[in-house]
Amino acid sequence: MRAFNSVCTYYVAPSGPNLTGQCPEVRANGDGPFGSIHAAIEAIAELRRSGVNQPITVRLLPGEYPLGSALEIGPTITNVTFESYDKCNPALITSAPKLEGWQNDSFNGIPCVSVALPELKDGTLRLKDFFVNGERAKKPRFPAEGTLKIADIDNHNTALFAPSKWFEAEKSALDGISCKSILEAEIRFNHFWIDEKSPAEAYDPESCRITLRYPSTFTLTNNFGFYLENVAEMFGNKGEFYPDTENGKLYYILRDGEDKETLDARIPRFGTLLRFKGSADNHVKNIRFRSLKFAYTTSDYNPSGVHGAEPVRLASDAQAASNCPGTIEFEYAKNCAIAKSCIVNYGLYGVFIGKGCSEIRVARCYFYDGGAGGVRINGAAAGGSESDFTHDNTVADCVIKHCGRVHMAGCGVIIMNGFNNRIVHNEISDLYYTGISCGWVWGYTPSISRDNLILKNHIFNLGQGELSDMGGVYLLGAAPGTVVSGNIIHDIKSQNYGGWALYTDEGSAYVTLENNICYNCSDNCYHQHYGRMNVVRNNIFAYAGGQLCRVSRFERHLSIIFEQNILLTDGCPIYGISERHFDCSTFGCGNNLIWSEKGAPVMFDRGGKSLTLDDFKAQGLENDSVIADPKFADPKNYDFTLACDSPAYSMGFAEIDTRDVGPRKA
Numbered sequence: 001m002r003a004f005n006s007v008c009t010y011y012v013a014p015s016g017p018n019l020t021g022q023c024p025e026v027r028a029n030g031d032g033p034f035g036s037i038h039a040a041i042e043a044i045a046e047l048r049r050s051g052v053n054q055p056i057t058v059r060l061l062p063g064e065y066p067l068g069s070a071l072e073i074g075p076t077i078t079n080v081t082f083e084s085y086d087k088c089n090p091a092l093i094t095s096a097p098k099l100e101g102w103q104n105d106s107f108n109g110i111p112c113v114s115v116a117l118p119e120l121k122d123g124t125l126r127l128k129d130f131f132v133n134g135e136r137a138k139k140p141r142f143p144a145e146g147t148l149k150i151a152d153i154d155n156h157n158t159a160l161f162a163p164s165k166w167f168e169a170e171k172s173a174l175d176g177i178s179c180k181s182i183l184e185a186e187i188r189f190n191h192f193w194i195d196e197k198s199p200a201e202a203y204d205p206e207s208c209r210i211t212l213r214y215p216s217t218f219t220l221t222n223n224f225g226f227y228l229e230n231v232a233e234m235f236g237n238k239g240e241f242y243p244d245t246e247n248g249k250l251y252y253i254l255r256d257g258e259d260k261e262t263l264d265a266r267i268p269r270f271g272t273l274l275r276f277k278g279s280a281d282n283h284v285k286n287i288r289f290r291s292l293k294f295a296y297t298t299s300d301y302n303p304s305g306v307h308g309a310e311p312v313r314l315a316s317d318a319q320a321a322s323n324c325p326g327t328i329e330f331e332y333a334k335n336c337a338i339a340k341s342c343i344v345n346y347g348l349y350g351v352f353i354g355k356g357c358s359e360i361r362v363a364r365c366y367f368y369d370g371g372a373g374g375v376r377i378n379g380a381a382a383g384g385s386e387s388d389f390t391h392d393n394t395v396a397d398c399v400i401k402h403c404g405r406v407h408m409a410g411c412g413v414i415i416m417n418g419f420n421n422r423i424v425h426n427e428i429s430d431l432y433y434t435g436i437s438c439g440w441v442w443g444y445t446p447s448i449s450r451d452n453l454i455l456k457n458h459i460f461n462l463g464q465g466e467l468s469d470m471g472g473v474y475l476l477g478a479a480p481g482t483v484v485s486g487n488i489i490h491d492i493k494s495q496n497y498g499g500w501a502l503y504t505d506e507g508s509a510y511v512t513l514e515n516n517i518c519y520n521c522s523d524n525c526y527h528q529h530y531g532r533m534n535v536v537r538n539n540i541f542a543y544a545g546g547q548l549c550r551v552s553r554f555e556r557h558l559s560i561i562f563e564q565n566i567l568l569t570d571g572c573p574i575y576g577i578s579e580r581h582f583d584c585s586t587f588g589c590g591n592n593l594i595w596s597e598k599g600a601p602v603m604f605d606r607g608g609k610s611l612t613l614d615d616f617k618a619q620g621l622e623n624d625s626v627i628a629d630p631k632f633a634d635p636k637n638y639d640f641t642l643a644c645d646s647p648a649y650s651m652g653f654a655e656i657d658t659r660d661v662g663p664r665k666a
Contacts, residue, residue, distance in 0.1 A: 007021075007022060007047070007056065008054055008055065008056055008057065009022075009056070009057045009058075009059060010022070010034065010040050010043065010044070010056060010057070010058045010059070011023060011024040011032075011033040011034065011058075011059050011061060011085065012033050012034045012035075012036065012037055012039070012040050012058060012059070012060050012061065012065075013032075013033040013034070013035060013061045013063070014060075014061065014062075014063030014064055014065050014091070015035065015063070016032075016033070016035050017032070017035055018034055018035035018036065018039050019031060019032035019033060019034065019035070020032065020034075021033055021034040021039070021040055021043060024059070024061060024085060033061060036065075037058075037060070037065055037067075037071055037082075037093070038071065040058050041071065041072075041073065041077060044056055044058075044077055044080055045074075045076045045077055048076050048077065048078060049076065053078070053079065054079075055079045055080070055081070056079065056080045056081075057080070057081045057082075057083065058080060058081070058082045058083070059083055059084070059085040060082065060083070060084055060085060060091035060292065061085045061086075061091065062084070062085065062086050062089040062090075062091060063091060063092070064091075064092045064094060064097070064098075065091060065092060065093045065094065066094055066095070066096070066097040067093065067094065067095055067273060069270070070270070070272045070273055070274060070275045071093070071273065071274045071275065072275045072277055073274070073275070073276045073277070073284055073287055074277055074278065074284065075278045075279070075282040075283060075284050075285070077284070077287065078284070078285050078286050078287070079285075079286045079287075080286075080287055080288075081287075081288045081289075081290065082287075082288070082289045082290070082292070083288075083289070083290045083291045083292065084291040084292055087291040087340075090291055090292050090293045090341075090342070091292055091293065092293045092294075092295060093273050093274070093292060093293065093294050093295075094266070094268075094273070094294070094295050094296045094297075095268045095269045095270045095271075095273060095296055095297050095298070096131070096266035096267055096268045096269060096295075096296035096297075097266075098264060098265065098266065099115055099250075099263075099265040099266060099267060100115075101115050101116065102114070102115050102252075102260040102261075102263055102265070103115070103260070104260070105249075105251065107232075107235060107242060107244070107251040108232060108233065108235055108236070110235055110236050110253065111253075112235075112251045112252055112253045112254070113251070113252055113253075113254060113260045113263075114249045114250060114251045114252070115249070115250050115265075116248060116249055117243070117248055117249065117250050117267075118248045119248075120243050120244065120245050120248045120249070120250065121245060121246070121247065121248030122248075123245075125267070126300060127243040127250070127267060128268075128298055128299050128300045128347070128406075129267070129268050129298055129299050129300075129347055129371070129406070130241045130250070130252070130265070130266070130267055131265070131266040131268075131296055131345050132239070132252065132255070132258070132263060132264065132265050132266075133255075133258065133263070133264050134264070134344070134345065135239075135345075135369070136345065136369055136405055137239055137240065137241045137252065138237070138239050138240045138241070139186075139229040139230045139231075139240065139241065139242075140229070140230065140231050140232070140233075140234035140235040140236070140237070140240050140242060141227060141228065141229050141231065141234060142174075142177060142185075142227065142228045142231040142233070142234045143227060144234065146225070146227075147190075147224075147225025147226055147227050148169055148170065148173045148174075148225050148226055148227060149169070149170045149173065149222055149225055150167050150168070150169065150170075150220055150221070150222045150224075150225065150226060151167075151168045151169060151170045151171070151208070151222070152167065152168040153166070153167045153168075153219075153220045153221075154166045154167065154220075155219065155220075157219065158219060158221075159219065160192070160218055160219060161217070161218065161219075161318075162218075162219040163215040163216045163217060163218070163219070163307055163314070164212075164215065164216050164219070164220045165211060165212055165215045165307065166209055166210060166211040166212060167209070167210060167212075167220050167226075168207055168208050168209045168210075169208040169210065169226075170208070171208060173208065174205075174208060176233060177228070177231060177233055178232075178233070179203050179205060180232075181231050181232045181233055182200050182203045182210065182228070182231075183199075183200050183202075183203055184230060184231075184232065184245065185199070185200060185228040185229060185230050185231050186198065186199055186228065186229045186230055187199070187200055187210060187212060187226055187227075187228055188226060188227055188228070188229060189216065189220065189224060189225075189226045189315070190224065190408065190466050190467055190495065191218060191220075191221070191223075191224035192218055192224075192467075192468055192469060193319060193409060193433065193467050193468055193469040193470060193498070194217065194218065194316045194317065194318065194319065194408075194409045194467070195316060195407065195408040195409055195432075195466070195467065196216050196217060196218070196315035196316040197214075197302075197315055197316070198212040198213050198214040198215075198216075198302070198315040199212075199213045199214075200212065200213065201213040212315065213313075214302050214312065214313045214314055214315045215305075215307040215312060215314060215315065216314070216315050216316070217305070217314050217315055217316045217317070217318055218316075218318075223496075230242070230243075232244075235251065235253070236253070237253065238253050238254065238255045238256065239253065239255045240252070240253050241253075250267075252265070266296045266345075268296045268297045268298040268347060269298065270297065270298060271297045271298050271299075271300065271301070271325055271327070271347050271348055272297070272325055272326065272327060272328070272329055273294050273297060273327050273328065274289065274294070274327070274328045274329070275328075275329045275331075276328075276329065276330040276331065276333040276336055277329075277331050277332070278331065278332030278333055278356070279332050280332060280356055280385070280387040280388065281387070282332075283332050283333055283334045283356070284330075284332065284333040284334070284336060285333070285334050285335055285336070286334075286335050286336065287333075287336045287337075288336065288337045288338075288339065289328075289337070289338050289339070289341060290337070290338070290339040290340045290341060291339075291340045291341060292341045292342075293341065293342045293344070294327055294328065294341065294342070294343045294344075294346070295342070295343075295344050295345045295346065296345050296346070297327050297345075297346045297347045297348070298347045299347030299348060299371035299372075299406040299407065300347070301324055301325070301347070301348055301407065302314060302315065302316075303316070303317045303323045304323075316409070317409070319409065320373075320409055320410065320411050320414050320433065320434065320437055321348075321349070321372040321373065321407040321409045321410040321411075322376075322378075322414070322416065322440075324348040324349050324352075324372045324373075324376065324407060324410065325348050325349065325352060326348060326349040326350060326351050326352030326376060327343055327346040327347075327348065327349070327350050327351065328343070328350065328351045328352070329351075329352045329354060330351075330352070330353045330354055330357045330360055331354040331355060331356060331357065332355070332356035332357065333356075333357050333360060334357070334358050334359055334360075335358075335359040335360075336359075336360050336361075337360070337361040337362070337363065338351060338361070338362050338363075338365060339361065339362075339363045339364055339365065340363070340364045340365070341365050341366075342365070342366045342368070343365060343366070343367050343368075343370075344366070344367070344368040344369055345368070345369045346369070346370050346371060347370075347371040347372075347406065348370075348371050348372045348407070348410075349370065349372050349373050349374065349375065349376045349410065350365075350367045350370055350373070350374050350375060350400075350403075351374070351375045351376070352375075352376045352377075352378075353375070353376070353377045353378075353390060353393055354378060354379065354390070355378070355379045355380055355388040355389075355390060356379065356387055356388050356389070356390065357377075357379065357390045357393060358390065358391050358392045358393065359392050359393065360393040360394070361393070361394045361396070362375055362393075362394070362395045362396070362398060363394065363395075363396045363397055363398070364396075364397045364398065364663070364666065365398045365399075366398070366399050367398065367399065367400040367401070367403065368399075368401055368402050368403075369402050369403070369405060370400075370402075370403035370404070370405065370410065371403075371404075371405055371406035371407055371410070372403065372404065372406070372407040372409075372410030373400075373403050373404065373410030373411040373412055373413070373414065373431070373433075374395075374398070374400035374403060374410075374411070374412045374413055374428070375395050375398075375400070375412075375413045375414070376411075376413075376414050376416070377390060377393060377413075377414065377415045377416065377418050377421060378390065378414075378415075378416035378417050378418065378440070379391070379417050379418050379448070380417060380448070381417045381440070381441075381447075381448055382417075382441075382445075382446040382447055382448045383446065384417075384448075389418075389419070389448065390417065390418045391418055391419045391420045391421065392420045392421065393418070393421045393422075394421070394422045394423075394424070395413050395421075395422070395423050395424075395426060396422065396423075396424045396425055396426065397424075397425045397426065397663040397664055398426045398427075398663065399426070399427045399663060400412045400413070400426060400427070400428045400429075400431075401427070401428070401429045401430045401431075402429075402430045403430070403431050404431045404432040404433060408432040408433060408466055408467055409432070409433045409467060410431070410432075410433065411431070411433060411434045411435065411436065411437045411474075412426070412428035412431055412434070412435045412436055412459070413426070413428070413435075413436045413437070414434075414436075414437040414438075415437070415438045415439070415449065415452055416437075416439075416440035417440050417447075417448045417449065418448065418449065418452070419448055419449060419450045419451050419452065420450075420451045420452070421452045421453070422452075422453045422455070423436055423438075423452070423453070423454045423455070423457065424453065424454075424455040424456055424457070425455070425456045425457065425660070425661075425662060425663055425664050426457045426458075426662070426663065427457070427458045427459075427662045427663055428457060428458070428459045428460075429458075429459070429460050429461045429462075430461050430464075431461075431462050431463075432462070432463060432464055432466040432467050433462065433463070433467050433470050434462065434470045434471050434472070434473075434474045434503075435457070435459035435462055435471070435472045435473060435474075435489070436454055436457065436459065436472070436473045436474070437471075437473075437474040437475075437476070438452050438454065438473070438474070438475050438476070438479065438482065439475050439476035439477040439479055439505075439508070440476060440477065441476060441477030441478070441507065442476065442477065442505075442506045442507060443477070443506055443507040444477075444478060444507045444509070444532070445477075445507075446478075447477040447478050447479065449476075449477055449478070449479045449482070450478075450479055450480050450481050450482060451480070451481035451482060452479065452481075452482045452483075453482075453483050453485075454473055454482075454483070454484045454485070454487065455483070455484075455485050455486050455487070456485075456486040456487065456660060456661045456662070457473075457487045457488075457661070457662070458487070458488050458661050458662035459472040459473065459487060459488070459489045459490075460472075460488075460489065460490045460491045460492075461491045462491070462492045462493070462499075463492055463493045463494050463495070463499050463522070464493055465493050465494070465495055466495055467494070467495055468494045468495045468496055468497050468498045468499075469494070469497065469498035470492065470494060470498055470499065470500065470503070471492070471500045471501065471502060471503025471505075471527070472487070472489030472490075472492055472500070472501040472502065472503075472518070473487065473489065473501070473502055473503065473513075474503045474505060475503065475504045475505060475508045475511055476505045476506060476507070476508060477506070477507045477508065477509075478507060478508070478509040478510060478532075479508065479509065479510065479511050480509070480510040481510070482510075482511045482512070483511075483512045483513075483514070484502065484511065484512070484513045484514075484516065485512070485513075485514050485515045485516065486515045486516065486656065486657075486658075486661065487516045487517075487661070488516070488517045488518075488658060488661050488662075489501040489502065489516060489517070489518045489519075490517075490518065490519045490520045490521075490638070491520045491521075492520070492521045492522060493521075493522045494522050494523060497523060498523055498527075499521050499522030499523045499545070500521055500523055500524055500525070500526065500527040501516075501518035501519075501521050501524075501525045501526065501541075502516060502518060502525070502526045502527070502536075502539075503526075503527050503528075503529075504527075504528040504529065504531045504534050504560075505529045505531075506529050506530060506531075507530065507531060507532075508528065508529075508530075508531035508532075508534055509531050509532040509533060509534065510532070510533055510534070511531075511534045511535070512534075512535045512537075513526075513534065513535065513536045513537075513539065514535070514536070514537045514538045514539060515538050515539065515654070515656050516539045516540070516656075517539070517540045517542075517640055517656060517658065518539065518540070518541050518542070519540075519541070519542040519543045519638060519640075520542075520543050520544075520638075521543075521544045521545065522544075522545045522546075523544065523545055523546045523550075524544050524546050524547055524548060524549055524550040524576065525541035525542070525543075525544050525548055525549060526539075526541060526548075526549040526550070527549070527550045527551075527552070528550070528551045528552065528559065528560055529552050529553060530552065530553035530555055530559065531559060531560065532555075532557055532558070532559065533557075533558055533559075533560075533561070534559075534560050534561070535560075535561045535563075536549075536560060536561065536562045536563075536565065537561070537562075537563050537564045537565065538564050538565065538653060538654055538656070539565045539566070540565070540566045540568070540640050540656065541565060541566070541567050541568070542566075542567075542568035542569075542635060542640065543568065543569070543570055544569070544572055545572070546572060546576060547572055547573045547574065547575055547576035547604075548567050548568075548569050548572060548573070548574050548575070549562070549567070549574065549575055549576070550575070550576035550577065551575075551576075551577045551578075551581060551587055552576075552578070553578070554578045554580040554581050554584070554586065555586065556584070556586070557586065558586055558588055559581070559586050559587055560587055560588065560589075561588045561589075562587070562588065562589040562590075562592070563588075563589065563590050563591045563592065564591050564592065564651065564652055564653055565592045565593070566592070566593045566595075566630050566648055566653065567592055567593065567594045567595070567601075568595050568596075568597070568630065568632070568635060569595070569596045569597070569598075569601060570596070570597045570598060571596060571597070571598040572602075573601075573602040573603065573604055573605050573610075574594060574601055574602065574603045574604070575587075575589075575603060575604045576604075577604060579606060579607075582604065582606070582611075582619060582621070583619075585619065585620050585621060587621070588621075589616075589621050589622050589625070590621070590622055590623040590624050590625055591623070591624040591625060591651055591652065592622065592625040593625070593626060593628060593630055593647060593648050593651055593653065594613065594625060594626070594627050594628075595627065595628060595629050595630055596627075600612065600627070601613070601627060603615065603616050603622070604616070613625060613627055624651070626647065626651070628647045629647075630642060630646050630647065630648050631643035631645065631646040631647075640656075642655060
């Protein structure tokens with residue numbers, strides 16, 4: 001046994017006695033691994049308190065490390081690397097041990113398997129998530145597809161923030177569903193840019209009135225429907241589960257190839273697995289977690305709010321699942337990292353970098369099956385304490401996919417209040433809302449957001465018709481020095497409006513968006529709600545369901561400088577702008593290469609009159625712009641490589657190098 005002050009490596013086993021931690025195997029002299037990660041953390045804390053400060057590596061032996069509560073790293077723990085002993089067989093850190101004891105059974109006449117869970121019956125377990133063999137099991141849904149109509153609501157105020165505590169479904173809409181099932185169900189609304197969810201507090205079958213436990217955040221309207229999850233009568237499809245609170249049983253229908261004897265079934269017990277927690281005057285520093293797997297956390301979350309004058313839980317955040325915690329959380333931390341790790345089958349955001357954080361790196365990580373999004377970053381807003389500012393953090397070379405599976409409005413990466421952050425070389429896909437969001441100020445009020453870099457990300461397959469008002473990259477508020485460059489963004493599909501690749505929303509100002517390739521958007525490839533002096537240059541925009549590019553609100557200042565872009569349409573107009581933008585030339589555009597695959601391009605449809613490029617030039621717009629085939633290699637198959645003799649080059653267009661977009665090779 002070595003002297004404690006000469007230790008540079010500790011070992012942890014997933015089970016067994018708690019020994020010295022100084023070797024990976026149990027030895028006759030009493031040496032052997034720690035029996036828990038908590039024990040290793042406490043041993044290091046004791047070393048640091050005694051003045052022993054050498055770098056230490058903690059190596060986790062293969063296996064599962066089920067936690068009873070989150071691991072917490074405080075300022076005492078410093079200069080430590082936690083990693084898997086066998087990087088090809090990473091250690092699993094989880095809140096969900098395997099669920100054993102499955103029996104053949106039936107529910108509602110449907111053959112299935114079940115396991116007894118007394119906690120369901122006594123109310124100590126609120127079962128929101130269930131995972132089987134590494135996949136999220138499904139809740140039985142009513143209706144199986146589509147939505148039901150709303151007939152009446154509590155609050156007839158048509159303002160956006162006009163919450164309702166109850167609504168009435170159309171007569172007969174809920175026929176065949178028992179009162180008990182409705183009271184056991186979760187009511188869901190996908191409307192505007194959020195998804196709202198609440199259990200039913202009461203149900204009146206005469207009026208079809210459902211009273212929500214959590215009031216809605218936005219107004220309920222009959223333009224958007226609702227549906228129910230966790231409905232007993234709909235249980236019947238492979239991969240579905242139903243928690244029977246009356247009898248204390250969990251029922252599950254096996255998928256093809258599954259067997260109850262080998263079922264890897266998990267019920268998450270809490271949401272955060274790892275927490276870095278310092279203070280404003282004592283940061284957590286120099287901690288790295290790498291080559292590990294974090295999995296199986298709960299999605300149980302409803303934000304705090306006010307209804308009337310009373311504090312309540314609400315059915316949703318107002319945007320982007322913006323208060324969701326993380327599977328891994330940082331607060332007052334500096335120079336720490338999560339690297340080469342998997343964060344999968346989790347309930348909320350994968351990583352949350354909170355107030356007072358700097359130089360946090362999330363690198364080469366794989367995020368999959370998140371309840372909300374991938375990474376959320378948020379420090380103090382403008383005017384806040386400098387010690388609470390969050391800045392100089394990096395999310396790089398990560399894959400973030402198949403997220404928003406519970407909280408659909410979760411973003412791949414969101415920087416709310418922060419500066420000098422880098423979101424670079426990531427692949428973000430298969431979400432229901434925005435890929436990368438940056439800024440948290442609506443309008444022209446002061447914002448802390450500046451000098452953020454969004455570079456070389458591949459962002460695709462967003463929206464999927466579930467929500468509205470989203471962007472592949474979404475920006476909000478003044479953000480001087482912020483650059484969005486070299487990204488490939490495509491296949492953005494909204495529910496009923498707002499499927500955009502690049503989206504400068506309310507008050508976006510002084511942002512540069514350049515060298516991006518954007519295509520296949522349900523609405524526009526570029527949209528600016530309103531803003532000031534944003535530069536959009538040297539981009540390729542192709543194929544949109546509406547106009548190719550749109551600037552919505554007129555303001556009496558230069559809203560945008562739009563130049564040196566290649567604009568390819570299959571027949572839709574090039575621009576959607578207000579007539580006042582056109583008449584007052586507050587939309588600066590020129591030196592663009594324009595091409596339509598269906599004849600002469602329509603620049604702008606003004607009151608039914610199709611304006612041409614000559615009409616724009618007569619107004620002092622689109623100077624030096626030309627209509628010509630850019631000579632892409634194969635645009636129908638989305639190969640936008642330019643031929644050597646493309647006219648774009650003579651106009652000063654710089655070829656966009658896509659070879660290193662997305663995660664780079666290690």
